Amino acid sequence: MPHREYDAAFNPSPAKGELTVLFSGHAQTMPGHRVGPQVLDYYLVHTVVSGQGVFRCRHTDYRLGPGHSFIIFPGELVRYECSDEDPWRYHWAAFKGSHAEELLSACGITRHAPTALSARPRRMHTLYRRLEQSLREEGQVRKELASGGVLRLILAEYSSASKVGEVRNQEGPIIERQIEQAIRWLTLQYYQPISIEQMAHSLGYHRTHLSKMFKQHTGLSPMQYLLKVRMERAKLLLQESLTVEQVASSIGFTDPLYFSKQFKKTYGQSPSEYRQHLHNPYNCDGAGSKL
Incomplete structure (x- = not known):
């Protein structure tokens, strides 16, 4: 089993626009839960609620705990793994869109700086819950508008976030x-x-x-x-x-x-x-x- 607890909501017919949510969820991972190495063709953000783990991207390791977020960009080779002693509980959201990278960059999140530390972790938790709920709305138009709006609120939280995380192993063989x-x-x-x-x-x-x-x-x-x-x-x-x-x-x-x-x-x-x-x-x- 990859997770002790798991729940997710999906957008069955994502639009092609500036910013569109594909799916969102939350989970309590098992000790040592590992993903990757993998390359995605969409954006995927995880925000840690509790626990410890390591996110690896561009031959750099980021040690991340409660309040940290890590963002996977399309085309980037990544892997991540939670602690055996203190596994992650986290939320995630997957999205795409013509303005996605531009919006992330405006919030200080780039391919070279793919982590952030939220100044308001409780608000982030609430926003992720709202995002999941929005993807369960009746009607595709309502689902698109609601989920896109909540995702923008989540990204807005990163505009005041700190780019924190212990970094090691910056050069790979x-x-x-x-x-x-x-x-x-x-x-x-x-x-x-x-x-x-x-x-x-x-x-x-x-x-x-x-x-x-x-x-x-x-x-x-x-x-x-x-x-x-x-x-x-x-x-x-x-x-x-x-x-x-x-x-x-x-x-x-x-x-x-x-x-x-x-x-x-x-x-x-x-x-x-x-x-x-x-x-x-x-x-x-x-x-x-x-x-």
């Missing part, structure tokens, strides 16, 4: 950069037919060496990591008005039945059951999105 290249390549090419030989050739590395180093640093083989990326993309696409066949094709599966089998093996639900759970979270059994 060459092998980490090689793995970063491989992860970026898989993340960008996941919808294509992919072989390890093709990836190694494209990056200029020996296949055996790359596979060995990749698993050593990520805990997964390159093909296992590719499947993980595809399944995560599938969860997002299942929130759109696409058929299961269209979702399968969009993430590189030519056989929708094989895709459904892999999805159920990964998440314990078929794609159709997962989609039903998104629209009826209190009437269906099943796991939510893993963050």
